[in-house]
Amino acid sequence: MSFDSTHWFWWLLTAAALLWYSTITVYIAFKGALDIKHMLARLKASAETSEAPPK
Amino acid sequence: MTHFSWTVDGSIVGVYLLATMIAGIMVRKYVGKVEHFLLAGREMDVYLGIASLAATEFGVVTCMYTAQNGYTKGFAGATPGILSCVAMFLVGYTGFCIKPLRDSGVMTIPELFERKYGAGVRWLAGVVIVLGGLLNMGVFLRIGGEFLVVACGFDARYLEITMTILLVAVAVYTIMGGMLSVLVTDFLQFVVMSAGLIVVTFLILDKVGWSTMVDTVQRKYGDGGFNPFVNADMGWKYVLFNLLLNTAAVLTWQTSIARVLSAKDTETGRKVYTRTAFFFVCRFLIPGIWGIAALSMLTPELLSTLSPAMQKNASLYAMPLFLGQAVPVGLMGLLIAAMLAADMSTDSSYMITWGGVIYNDIMAPFRKTRWSEKKGLLWNRAIVAGIGIFLLVYGLWYPLEGDLWDYLTLTGAIYLSSMSILLIACCYWKKANNWGAYAGIVFGAVLPTAYLLLDKTWKFQVLDAAGKAVLNADGTPKMDSYVNWSVGPHLFGILTFLLVGVAMVAGSLLKPAPEPETPQSAPDQPGAGQGERA
Numbered sequence: 001m002s003f004d005s006t007h008w009f010w011w012l013l014t015a016a017a018l019l020w021y022s023t024i025t026v027y028i029a030f031k032g033a034l035d036i037k038h039m040l041a042r043l044k045a046s047a048e049t050s051e052a053p054p055k
Numbered sequence: 056m057t058h059f060s061w062t063v064d065g066s067i068v069g070v071y072l073l074a075t076m077i078a079g080i081m082v083r084k085y086v087g088k089v090e091h092f093l094l095a096g097r098e099m100d101v102y103l104g105i106a107s108l109a110a111t112e113f114g115v116v117t118c119m120y121t122a123q124n125g126y127t128k129g130f131a132g133a134t135p136g137i138l139s140c141v142a143m144f145l146v147g148y149t150g151f152c153i154k155p156l157r158d159s160g161v162m163t164i165p166e167l168f169e170r171k172y173g174a175g176v177r178w179l180a181g182v183v184i185v186l187g188g189l190l191n192m193g194v195f196l197r198i199g200g201e202f203l204v205v206a207c208g209f210d211a212r213y214l215e216i217t218m219t220i221l222l223v224a225v226a227v228y229t230i231m232g233g234m235l236s237v238l239v240t241d242f243l244q245f246v247v248m249s250a251g252l253i254v255v256t257f258l259i260l261d262k263v264g265w266s267t268m269v270d271t272v273q274r275k276y277g278d279g280g281f282n283p284f285v286n287a288d289m290g291w292k293y294v295l296f297n298l299l300l301n302t303a304a305v306l307t308w309q310t311s312i313a314r315v316l317s318a319k320d321t322e323t324g325r326k327v328y329t330r331t332a333f334f335f336v337c338r339f340l341i342p343g344i345w346g347i348a349a350l351s352m353l354t355p356e357l358l359s360t361l362s363p364a365m366q367k368n369a370s371l372y373a374m375p376l377f378l379g380q381a382v383p384v385g386l387m388g389l390l391i392a393a394m395l396a397a398d399m400s401t402d403s404s405y406m407i408t409w410g411g412v413i414y415n416d417i418m419a420p421f422r423k424t425r426w427s428e429k430k431g432l433l434w435n436r437a438i439v440a441g442i443g444i445f446l447l448v449y450g451l452w453y454p455l456e457g458d459l460w461d462y463l464t465l466t467g468a469i470y471l472s473s474m475s476i477l478l479i480a481c482c483y484w485k486k487a488n489n490w491g492a493y494a495g496i497v498f499g500a501v502l503p504t505a506y507l508l509l510d511k512t513w514k515f516q517v518l519d520a521a522g523k524a525v526l527n528a529d530g531t532p533k534m535d536s537y538v539n540w541s542v543g544p545h546l547f548g549i550l551t552f553l554l555v556g557v558a559m560v561a562g563s564l565l566k567p568a569p570e571p572e573t574p575q576s577a578p579d580q581p582g583a584g585q586g587e588r589a
Contacts, residue, residue, distance in 0.1 A: 007269055007281055010130045013137075014265075014344065017337045018256060024334075025249040028106050032242045035103035039238075042098050043085045050087075 059207040059391070060384045067388030068395065072224065075243055075399065079228025079236040089431040092233030093162060093411040099238060099317040104327035106245035107238050107404070108314045109334045113248065114401030115199035115394050118342045120463065122374035125346025129272035129280025131289060132346070136339025138294070139301040140332045146305050147328025150321070155482045156312070157321040164307055164478060165416040171481045172492040174420070179493070180474060181416030183500050187469035188309055188409045189445060194462065195405075196222060196450035199398040201365070206375035207391060211362065219447060221395070222402065226443040229403045230436045234317060237403045244396035251393020255382060256341050262381055263348045271351040292545040299552045300464055303475035308467075309408040310401075342374065349377035367527060402446070410438040465503050468548055472555045473499025480559055491563030498558040502551045506544070510536045 004011040059065075086092050099107070124132030146153060161167045165184065169177035200218040204211050228236045272280035279286030283294050305311060305328070318324035353376065358369050365372045382390050414435050426434075473495045480487035517525040517533040525533040538547070 004265060004269060007130070010269075010281060011265070013133075013336065014340060017333075017340050018253065020333055021249060021337045021341070022253050024105075025246065025253065028102050029246050031102035032106045032245070035100040036239055036242060039095070039098045039100065039103065040082065040085060043091070043096050043235075046096070047085070047087055 059387050063384050064388030064391060068392050071247055071392040075240050076224060076228060078243055079240045080231055082235045082239050083231040085235055086233055088428045089435060091235060092432055092435050094317040095234040095238050097317055098319055100319060101323055101326045103238055103242060104314050104318055105331045107241035108311060108327060108331045110241040110245040110248060110400035111310045111404040113338050113397050114195060115202045115398040116195045117338060118397065119198050119202060119371055121339045121342040122346035123371045125343030126350050126370045126373050128286055128288060129276045129347060131280055131283040131286045133339040133343045134283040134294060135297040135301060136336045138298045139335040142302040142305045143328050143335060144332035147325045147332065150325050152306050152478050152482050153315045153324060154321055157315050157324045162316065163412050163415045164312060164474060168477060168481060171487065172489040176489050176492045177416055178420060179496050181412050183470045183496055184309060184412050184474060185409055185417065187466055190466040191463055192405045193449040195402060196446055202375045202394060205372050206379045208379060222443055222447060225399050225402045226440060229406050230439050234407050237407050240403060241400045244400040247396040248393045251389045252341050254386060255390050256344060259345060259348045263351055267351050268347045272347060292549060296545040296548040300468065300471060300548065303471040306478055307471060307474040309412060310404045313408040345374050349373040353377055406439045406442045410435060410442055413438050464548065465507055465544055468503040468551055469500050472552045476555050476559050486563050488563045488566050490566040491559040494558035494562035495555045499551065499555045506538055506547050509538045513537045
């Protein structure tokens, strides 16, 4: 996919889309998993707090 | 003959489906309240939000209509994606409407409307949102099933049963875990879907070649294949309508706005928007490239292998037909898993978010006293199941004709035009009131519905310059509708937005000012008439 100077806009947009999407997929795969872990921990903690008997 | 192998590709798909079901069902134990079920307890962080929004907004149906755009309009067909990206980035960056919406702490947009316009507007807005959303998603199942039939070479007789099994699987984890299951499965589905989309696109670029695709678009569509303003099927009306529509969708589309409302705070919601914005370019451009590759490589002989019914709308099915020929064994499994991931994430999210409006807003008048969390959860689960049944029934009998994107934009416009204008007025116009809101909702719903009905019923036979009947590929006379010929969906869409805006302003200004002794509970006083909320 060598540079297309005639249709440079679509060539650049396609290259940017593939580069960005490839990068973000790997990044989100790691960071999103951490988000899930933290979200479930917060929900668990809040459920335990609401179930705890009043002191 | 496609390259789908039941042993290799079927195993990949099976492993993906099993992992999704396990993940979706496992998180059900965290659902103890209605807020957990509908908004994941408002605990969603940025990266999970990006994965979920991206996975939801890309279904098989998206892949089909964006590829159809590439097939019929060339690179210019990706224009709506660029417009959507710009709109989402600007809304996220400025916080336009979404900041006051998230700050208010509501569960749905109609709930915010009640504070400004009263309980009646909340209920009516809920009805319109659900009507537009369900009509929109009604075609998802069949289109998804047809993709599988064409790309994998499945027997079309098994389309309905395949769709039903897939929907039941999605419904099971959505009913059990609500938005929590949706977010967790969306994450898995985002990773699988993205891997499939990226790998297949690189394969296509390698096999077909950029210059072949560019030459094909130039030969078929000329400069219009690269520039929407000079494309015979697009022009300024298409661009302007899509700009309005995509901006309205960013502001009010239930699945998008649910991510803002599920975010742990307003800042997180805005970041989800700004950082997902460029995905909307990929969402149109990547399948668009698949469609252009199909345009470049498919011969009339190959297209004739489609069923007679599909040949009537060949531009829609060209992309899966091409992929079935071009993608090798092994990668085909990844592609099908990616498409199933795309479809399942979209279906689950649509069921939970539109179900949320039914419970929170349409059923609000029936909750005179506060319901227990248990009762609320039971009702929400029943509503999601009901939406699943509707999808099966409507998806099986609705005969889709013409351009899929035009159908989706028109059904979406039933509420997008009115809800976006009501939301902007609610957040930023002090004089907006319930008269204007009612007028806006009525205009916004009636105009697109009338267009759809007239487009289906008020038709004429197309004649050529010599006065002879123009025939379709199957020999039947070609028909067109008067509304499509005289106004067209794009100008009609622009006029709908315009008229809804005029109705909102005129209605609000026509309402007599309240008497000085009027109590503060008048429905158009912000904060008044909040009533029972979940």
